[in-house]
Amino acid sequence: MLDWVDIVVRSFTFLIALFLLTKWLGKKQLAQLSFFEYVTGITIGSIAAEVTMGLERHIMHGLISMTIWTLFPIIVGFFSLKSKNVRDFVEGKATIVIKDGKVMEDNLKKEKYTIDELLEQLRNKNIFQVSDVEFAVIEPNGDISALLKKENQPLTAKDLQLTVASLKEPQTVIMDGNILDEPLSTRGFNRGWLNEELEKMGVSIENVFLGQIDSYGQLTIDLYDDKINVPSPQEKPLLLASLKKCQADLELFALQTESKKSQQMYYKNTQRLNDILNKLKPMLSDN
Incomplete structure (x- = not known):
């Protein structure tokens, strides 16, 4: 087999293998890594790169080595779930760096x-004064968590002491001009209701890039043509206005009647x- 053909075959083989092994490791490999998982990820990638270009080596040797490195964090993760001591050793523990508005210098040096760097992390959380912080820790993933x-x-x-409405997850019901029936039915609506709402706005489904139902059951849309202004939902303002009108009518009736009762x-x-x-x-109220 030609060298370049061998490289192409090896590249595709290890690309698929890396994808499957990473899926096996779980999403944590893509987000918050422990020290062990960080080393594992680098090593697996290095093995794949080395075997891909190392034409004199057998392809199965690389796959076996990658599988072994993949099994290790899975096994360690299993024991971490069972034991806090193992979890603290592998993933590390949170370190207090600010307490009662005072920086714990020794702990800061311990975490290097x-x-x-501490002030930069605090600024990223819109905290500009250390004395405003009640408690702050460096998490095992290196991020700072702070409580004002x-x-x-x-x-x-x-x-x-205000009463606010509970919020529901917004549902995307139109995407690229296509109606998504499942999220529509999740909110208790159907295509007939959706078409009526679009008709009120004077918009056809083909012109809608994105349509969502908010927490209050109102349809909000974004059109392909950004120059077109779409009226905002009026259900809430109309309901508020109707209630105020009823209140005013009752006061008027009270003034007009001669009956005390x-x-x-x-x-x-x-x-x-x-x-x-x-x-x-x-x-x-929208305000």
Whole structure:
């Protein structure tokens, strides 16, 4: 066999083998690597490259070696699941580097982190002052996790005692002008509803690049032609406006009636509707 043909055959063979072995190792090889997994990944790639170009070596030797290197992290991973000591040894442990706004210099040196690198990591998390940090650790993958002091944390709806709507995962129902039936039915809709919504917007399905149903069941679309302005969904503003109109009508009826009993009933329902509006306004308002 010609050398270049042999190289082509070896390259395709090891490309497929590397793909299958990496799939076998799992997604962790593509994201957060431990020291052992990092070395394993480099070694497997080096073996594949060496055997691909080393025409004097048998191709099976390379496959056997790669398989052995693949089995090792799988076996180590199995024991890591069973024992925390093994897991700490192989993957490492988190190291505290900031506590109560003070840098732990010894721990920083132990992890071979400079203060510049620590500050850079904090800036990447929009933290610009060490004294604002309650607690920070270097994770086994080398990333920094930081907890701001309570007074420096952003306000949440819970802090303000506001009621907010629970969110559902947005579903993509149109892609490249094609309707995706499964996510559409997942949200409890069908093609008939989708076509009605597109008709309201004055858009045909062929012109839609991307269409999604948001948490509130509203359809939002992106067209191929970015110069065309698509009206935003109006269901929430219309519902809010209708409730406000009902409240205003009840107040008007209360002022117009001469019956004390009816007047009390109108005012009572006006108050109830006002309470409902206060709870729904965060969910129905786009601002």
